[in-house]
Amino acid sequence: MKIIVLVKEVPDTYGERKLDLETGLADRAASEAVLDEIGERALEVALSYADANEAEVVVMSMAPERAATTIRKGLAMGAASAVQVADPGLAGADLGLTARTLAAAIRTAGFDLVVTGNLSTDGSGGVLPAMLAELLEVPNLTALSSVEIAADSVSGTRDTDDGTMRLSAKLPAVISITEALPDARFPNFKGIMAAKKKPFETLSAADVGIDPQDLTAAASIMTAIAEKPPRSAGVKITDEGDAGVKIAEFLIENRLA
Amino acid sequence: MTDYAADSILVLLEATPTGELAKSAAGLLGAASLIGTPVALAVTAPGQAQALAEQAAAAGAERVLTVETDAASTQLTVPIADALAAAAATVAPDAVLISNSMEGRDVAGRFAARTNAALAIDAVGLSRDEEGVVAHHSVYGGAYNVDSAATFGPLVVTVREGAVETRAEAKPVALEALDATPSGKAAATIDSFEAVTATSTRPELKGATKVVSGGRGLGSAENFALVEQLADTLGAAVGASRAAVDAGYIPQTHQVGQTGVSVSPQLYIALGISGAIQHRAGMQTAKTIVAVNKDPDAPIFEVADFGVVGDVFTIVPQLISALAERKK
Numbered sequence: 001m002k003i004i005v006l007v008k009e010v011p012d013t014y015g016e017r018k019l020d021l022e023t024g025l026a027d028r029a030a031s032e033a034v035l036d037e038i039g040e041r042a043l044e045v046a047l048s049y050a051d052a053n054e055a056e057v058v059v060m061s062m063a064p065e066r067a068a069t070t071i072r073k074g075l076a077m078g079a080a081s082a083v084q085v086a087d088p089g090l091a092g093a094d095l096g097l098t099a100r101t102l103a104a105a106i107r108t109a110g111f112d113l114v115v116t117g118n119l120s121t122d123g124s125g126g127v128l129p130a131m132l133a134e135l136l137e138v139p140n141l142t143a144l145s146s147v148e149i150a151a152d153s154v155s156g157t158r159d160t161d162d163g164t165m166r167l168s169a170k171l172p173a174v175i176s177i178t179e180a181l182p183d184a185r186f187p188n189f190k191g192i193m194a195a196k197k198k199p200f201e202t203l204s205a206a207d208v209g210i211d212p213q214d215l216t217a218a219a220s221i222m223t224a225i226a227e228k229p230p231r232s233a234g235v236k237i238t239d240e241g242d243a244g245v246k247i248a249e250f251l252i253e254n255r256l257a
Numbered sequence: 258m259t260d261y262a263a264d265s266i267l268v269l270l271e272a273t274p275t276g277e278l279a280k281s282a283a284g285l286l287g288a289a290s291l292i293g294t295p296v297a298l299a300v301t302a303p304g305q306a307q308a309l310a311e312q313a314a315a316a317g318a319e320r321v322l323t324v325e326t327d328a329a330s331t332q333l334t335v336p337i338a339d340a341l342a343a344a345a346a347t348v349a350p351d352a353v354l355i356s357n358s359m360e361g362r363d364v365a366g367r368f369a370a371r372t373n374a375a376l377a378i379d380a381v382g383l384s385r386d387e388e389g390v391v392a393h394h395s396v397y398g399g400a401y402n403v404d405s406a407a408t409f410g411p412l413v414v415t416v417r418e419g420a421v422e423t424r425a426e427a428k429p430v431a432l433e434a435l436d437a438t439p440s441g442k443a444a445a446t447i448d449s450f451e452a453v454t455a456t457s458t459r460p461e462l463k464g465a466t467k468v469v470s471g472g473r474g475l476g477s478a479e480n481f482a483l484v485e486q487l488a489d490t491l492g493a494a495v496g497a498s499r500a501a502v503d504a505g506y507i508p509q510t511h512q513v514g515q516t517g518v519s520v521s522p523q524l525y526i527a528l529g530i531s532g533a534i535q536h537r538a539g540m541q542t543a544k545t546i547v548a549v550n551k552d553p554d555a556p557i558f559e560v561a562d563f564g565v566v567g568d569v570f571t572i573v574p575q576l577i578s579a580l581a582e583r584k585k
């Protein structure tokens with residue numbers, strides 16, 4: 001079985017994240033770049049299946065050239081190979097172009113199962129998995145909090161506000177997983193050394209048959225951007241035995257209770 | 258060719274497991290009424306469309322298209338995306354509004370990919386300028402306001418639940434059954450669905466005006482009841498940090514933050530929460546923030562209007578009785 005795991009380089013959420021007010025794109029110089037945590041969990045789902053079964057795990061990403069180091073972490077964790085679609089024409093790609101490009105790359109590589117995160121921490125779109133399923137003409141099983149992979153099918157649980165849903169589908173399929181799934185393994189020294197020898201394919205948009213300038217598809221564009229002043233701290237008191245009463249007074253004064 | 262208003266805005270309605278109109282619908286119809294003529298689409302089990310259409314009209318839908326099918330309860334996403342595609346072809350709307358819920362995001366993704374339409378996600382508001390429909394977004398935890406629009410064609414928008422306060426005026430019921438031919442696209446099977454029995458009369462977290470949240474500082478699921486007690490005293494929704502969810506104090510649907518729910522209430526009370534940047538990303542746009550934490554250096558104090566350094570286990574019970582005292 002061939003499992004493709006979609007991973008993404010994102011600005012580290014532990015730092016202050018900035019948008020470039022000229023271009024509206026993430027200001028990559030402002031914060032450190034890391035592999036998105038949810039993508040690591042998605043990779044863990046694939047790797048733990050491959051630990052016990054016959055399966056080839058490929059990490060794939062659409063990202064600028066310099067993200068290669070970050071993507072390589074997926075190889076160090078245990079993926080067999082990596083595919084990166086890097087193309088200056090894809091800078092600032094909207095969701096439609098991102099989905100078309102990734103779907104084309106996935107189709108080129110061939111797949112039985114695609115595993116993604118449910119939401120990326122920078123885009124937070126959460127729509128990409130369903131877009132890919134539509135373009136690849138396979139079922140989507142999204143926002144799974146547990147996953148069971150079998151040789152020819154996949155199933156899982158989805159927790160919604162209203163209840164719990166059990167989903168299943170025959171492969172090929174696209175699944176997305178939530179952070180309820182386990183943390184990923186750490187790359188060990190052996191893994192890091194082995195990663196250097198693993199296949200790492202870098203493709204342009206044209207290599208997968210995508211024209212980033214294609215004007216027949218509508219695109220979403222940013223028309224305005226503004227930074228909001230950061231919030232400032234108010235009063236801070238130390239409890240002297242009456243802080244509960246003081247909070248009550250504060251709430252009542254401000255008509256919040 | 259169609260007899261739909263030129264400024265039609267197509268709204269996908271969501272229903273609860275019992276067939277009632279979901280809370281998100283009023284906000285979607287309200288948002289649609291600001292930018293055009295709200296036309297709703299109801300995809301329901303056979304026999305349920307009429308009731309849903311009536312509720313949608315009461316919430317401001319000028320017209321309601323209905324598709325009655327069993328498929329939506331046995332197959333994931335595809336039947337609803339098919340119905341939406343048929344509705345959009347009939348109405349030719351300027352925008353399609355969908356709730357930014359788990360199901361809404363999937364339907365929006367499939368629909369936009371199928372029709373090559375521009376997609377705007379997690380909007381907190383909508384407006385219209387000379388060029389067309391504009392979606393407003395609040396990104397990176399509210400640090401930036403960003404507007405987006407389509408280069409051409411309808412803008413498909415997922416709208417953050419609870420973000421739009423505008424409500425549309427009630428309209429007379431105008432219902433039309435729509436012929437939606439299944440696309441035959443492969444879909445996942447819904448093998449079972451177990452509804453959570455709605456035991457709580459507490460307000461929903463999404464769109465709540467008051468939120469009381471607890472973190473790892475509560476120490477146990479039993480102690481977390483303290484958070485719920487204060488919430489009930491204030492008529493507030495209950496939230497949590499990811500650490501509290503991971504520790505099993507409360508289900509994930511209560512998580513506030515970057516990978517949980519984003520809230521913008523009038524009042525946010527953080528109890529035993531350190532205020533990690535990912536948590537703040539989901540609550541720092543609250544109007545007033547109150548925090549209790551025994552660590553004077555906890556980052557939550559950087560955004561708190563009223564911060565108290567102290568122990569939640571002594572302060573919160575005192576707060577609850579002080580509030581109860583006043584109610585007498």
Ligand SMILES: Cc1cc2nc3c(=O)[nH]c(=O)nc-3n(C[C@H](O)[C@H](O)[C@H](O)COP(=O)(O)OP(=O)(O)OC[C@H]3O[C@@H](n4cnc5c(N)ncnc54)[C@H](O)[C@@H]3O)c2cc1C
Pocket residue numbers: 013037038121471472473474475497498499500501512513514515516517518528529530531532533534535536539549550551552555567568569570
């Ligand atoms: C990609 C990613 C996404 C994330 N998304 C989210 C998210 O959506 N939401 C989220 O919340 N987190 C998220 N996190 C996790 C986040 O980084 C923090 O780990 C988490 O918010 C910490 O939760 P906490 O404040 O409850 O726990 P802690 O950081 O452990 O803080 C507990 C606090 O309780 C205080 N305390 C202890 N006992 C008492 C007492 N008796 N009285 C008063 N105070 C007490 C302590 O002083 C401490 O400050 C994410 C992390 C990553 C990497």
Ligand SMILES: Nc1ncnc2c1ncn2[C@@H]1O[C@H](COP(=O)(O)O)[C@@H](O)[C@H]1O
Pocket residue numbers: 006007008036038039042060061062063098102115116117118119120121123124125126127128129
């Ligand atoms: N540029 C990208 N390259 C690879 N995978 C991506 C990319 N963007 C999104 N994804 C995948 O889609 C998931 C959901 O992302 P999003 O729709 O941006 O919230 C992520 O967790 C990734 O698995």
